[in-house]
Amino acid sequence: MLLPITSLFAALLTLLFIVLSIRIIRLRWSNRVGIGWGESKDLEVAVRIHGNFVEYVPLALILLALIEFTGANAMLLYGLGGLLFVARINHAIGLTRSVGPTIYRTIGVLGTFAMLLVSAAYLIGYVLGTQL
Secondary structure, three states: OOOHHHHHHHHHHHHHHHHHHHHHHHHHHHHOOOOOOOOOHHHHHHHHHHHHHHHHHHHHHHHHHHHHHOOOOHHHHHHHHHHHHHHHHHHHHHHHHOOOOOHHHHHHHHHHHHHHHHHHHHHHHHHHHHHO
């Protein structure tokens, strides 16, 4: 069964992942660093942004797909997927501007966590509702 809403956000997040990856590749070339980040702070930050994306986005997409499988309202799915996408863009912008706290990083963290929490709560409610 095709999951059109999850598929849309998986594709959009894949494009963002590629942008983050290309940024690392460009910094590796310009700093002549093959592994790690050498002494480049910019490369270290780019690697961390990429790593954080890889840590959170796969689980978020799995949750989104599971919610879509339940037949959830499309607005909920678009809301969760959109929140995740906007949050991940903000997180990348925030860390690029400063390794300290920024409004963009805060939006990124809170948006990602909100999406995960709402998704988990929905699925727990769904499972408990169908099991009772």
